[in-house]
Amino acid sequence: MLSIEELYKSYGSVTALNGLSFHVNPGELFGFVGSNGAGKTTAMRIILGVLAADSGRVTWQGQPLDHDIRRDIGYMPEERGLYPRMKVGEQLIYLARLHGLSADEAADAMERWTEKLDIAHRRDDLVQTLSLGNQQRVQLAAALVSDPTIMVLDEPFSGLDPVAVDVMSDVLREKTREGVPVIFSSHQLSLVENLCDRVGIISEGAMVTVGEIDELRQTDQPEYEIVTDAGSTASFEHLGLATALQEQRGERVLRRLVAPRPDFDEQQILKSALAHGPVYEFYRRRPHLEELFRGVVTTQSKETR
Known part of the structure; x- marks a missing residue:
């Protein structure tokens, strides 16, 4: 289990995380939703070790995340972290090698994921020549080539057409069937509702509600x-x-x-x-996730004024 416990993070007078706590089970697709500036990206960067929390901890299977564990995390940033003037296939092999794969393993992984994500025909193209949707597919392939044990994805569906959304959804479900915990943020709440096992709604750096979709959609007044x-x-x-x-x-x-x-x-x-x-x-x-999100975030904002 990936466990995030009481994370606090401030930038000067700005509080980015305010005691954030939640967990993601093995084989679970966890939707991490919140308004812009709610703290989602900060939390993800702390999980990855890119940022250090002021306090709190992140553990995997009860152990603090060290360099070796973080090396096995597949990460997809919201802002594309690709080399625009590097060929797709070469770039994916390079990234896989950085994760410790041999040359043959890296080549096999590149071939597998470019096939599965339907970009095999673009292996010899420079990333900068691809459409935004295909760049997003390459970015996901980059998160997958190392055969990660944990996946952290920041807005992975941004800019994708419906066919690409289906392809990416199938890939994420495949990884959860292998026991990989997948956490992803998205503003496409209908997609989160249809795809995720559980959802957490973050507001002003704190988790305000978390649970299974059906559980969250239950109301005291039917x-x-x-x-x-x-x-x-x-x-x-x-x-x-x-x-x-x-x-x-x-x-x-x-x-x-x-x-x-x-x-x-x-x-x-x-x-x-x-x-x-x-x-x-x-x-x-039953209320949809979008209604729940609006209600929860609005209530939280009023309570903190």
């Missing part, structure tokens, strides 16, 4: 959406429900209802609606 005829006279106030949204959809109307407690009997809603006409849709609505 919401339901029901679609009936626009002329339906169904009312739900007597059930203690509040109407959060009412939207006309042609000859039908959508209502979003908020229940007063977690154990509310949703069948009461359906029964009341059917007594006044047909019901075309009825389901429990």
Whole structure:
């Protein structure tokens, strides 16, 4: 397990990390999300040893991260860390050799990952001649050629088209199946929601909520959406429900209802609606990660003012 414990980091009067703590399990895809300046990149650089924390520690399998362990981390920075005037294949071999692979191992790794990431035909091209999306694929290949035991990726999906996103997602899932913990940051919250096993939301240098997607989407006041005829006279106030949204959809109307407690009997809603006409849709609505993010970050900002 990769464990981040009580990290503090300040730059003069600016606090970048304020007691940040979380962990990433082996074989887990962990989404690390937060606003710009929340502390994500600082935390990643401390994990890598590029920055030193003022206090706190980072451990892998219970042991402090030393040079040998960090050598096995596959890192993908947000700002591309590639040599623009070096050929793709030569660059990947060079980086693999820096991680301790033999010449043959480095060449094999380069061939494998350029094939898998669909850039094998660009091995002899200079990085600067590639599109931004292909440069991003090369950057991921650079993080993979050393066969890392931990992966830390800062905005890996930035600038990718949907096909490239699918390719990169498949690669990350493959690594987690091998038991590699993968932590990545992203502002594409729908992608994080669909891809990750767990998510942590950081705000102002501290982790404000963390958990599995389904766990985070649970609410104390369940919401339901029901679609009936626009002329339906169904009312739900007597059930203690509040109407959060009412939207006309042609000859039908959508209502979003908020229940007063977690154990509310949703069948009461359906029964009341059917007594006044047909019901075309009825389901429990769970907030998406984007809504959770806005709510958590907004609340945190108000509390720290």
